[in-house]
Amino acid sequence: MISTILNIDKDQGITSTNVDKQVKKITGAKKIGHVGTLDPLATGVLPVFMGQATRLINFMNDKTKEYQCDFELGLRSDTYDLEGEITKVQNKVFVSIEELNSVISSFIGNSFQIPPKYSSVKYKGKRSYNLVRKGIEFSLEPKSIYIEDIKIIETNIPFISLVVKCHEGVYIRSLINDIGEKLKCGAVLTKLRRIRSGIFSIDSSISIQHSTNDHWKMHTIPIDYLINHLPKLNTSNDEKYKLITGQTTNIKYSDIKLSDQALARCYDNENMFIGIAKYDETNDIFLPHKMFLQVTK
Secondary structure (H helix, E strand, O other), rough: OOOOOEEEEEOOOOOOOHHHHHHHHHHOOOOOEEEOOOOOEEEEEEEEEHHHHHHHHHOOOOOOEEEEEEEEEEEEEOOOOOOOOEOOOOOOOOHHHHHHHHHHHHOOEEEEOOOOOOOOOOOOOEHHHHHHHOOOOOOOOOOOEEEEEEEEEEEEEEEEEEEEEOOOOOOHHHHHHHHHHHOOOOOOEEEEEEEEEOOOHHHHHOOOHHHOOOOHHHHEEEEHHHHOOOOOOOOOOHHHHHHHOOOOOOOOOOOOOOOOOOOEEEEOOOOOOOEEEEEOOOOOOOEEEEOOOOOOO
C-alpha cells in the first residue's frame, strides 16, 4: 500500500477534490485526502496524503498559512472574487497610501470575520454555497480569526498585492472584501496563491503535470515528517513487537524528558517508523497510540 505525502502546487481552475482524484489516478493510492481546501481560483500549496499518511493529518502542529494575493479597489463581487457578479463602485479610486496602510494594518491580530456565503461553510447542516444558489436567505455568524502579519508588496492603485500570514480559518476573500468596505470603495480578490501551509512550502511543491510517469516518486515525503516536532524513541525488537501488537511496554529513554500523556514517535533498530506511543508517567510505561507497522507472519 502507498503511504506517503505529496506537496502539490494546485493549478487554477480545478477544485481541491479534483486534485485528490488526479493524484489517486496517477499514483494508484487507495486512500487519499488533503489539508486546507483551496478555491478553484486559487493556486499553490495543497498537501495531499495517501494511504496511512491520512491517519496523521490531525497531528499537523504548525497550521500557519501564507498567501500572496492581488486585489482591485473600486469593485464589489457577490463571491468577493472574479468568479461572482462584479459591480463597479467607483470609476476612479481616491485612496492615499497612508490610508491604505492604516486600514490593512488594522486587520492584523485577533478579530472576527464573516465567511463568504459562496463557501463550503455549513449553515444548519447545509453548505452555504448551495443555499445561495437556491435563493435561500440566511446569515453566517462571525468567526474568531488570527492574522499574524500583512505585508504590502506592490501598490499601483487601484491594484494592490499583499502577502498575508495567518492561522487556519481565515478567508482571504473575506479579508479583501472587508478591506474594501473599510476604505468605502469596495475591493475584489483577483489572484490568490498559497505559498505555505504549515511545514509545506511552495519551494518544495510539485505540479500535477510533473507528477506523471512515476515522476511523483522523486517528490514523496515520509509520513513521519509531519510529526518531527514529537520526541523520537528507538525501540528494541521486543519493545517494537509489544507496541504493534497493542501491548504496553517499558522503553529505555535517557536523552529526553517526557511529561504524562506525552506522545512520542517510535522507530525500530533499522530506523523504520513504526508509530506513535503515549507515555504513562505513573506506571512509567508506553502505550500504543497510533501504530503504522503490522505484524508479519
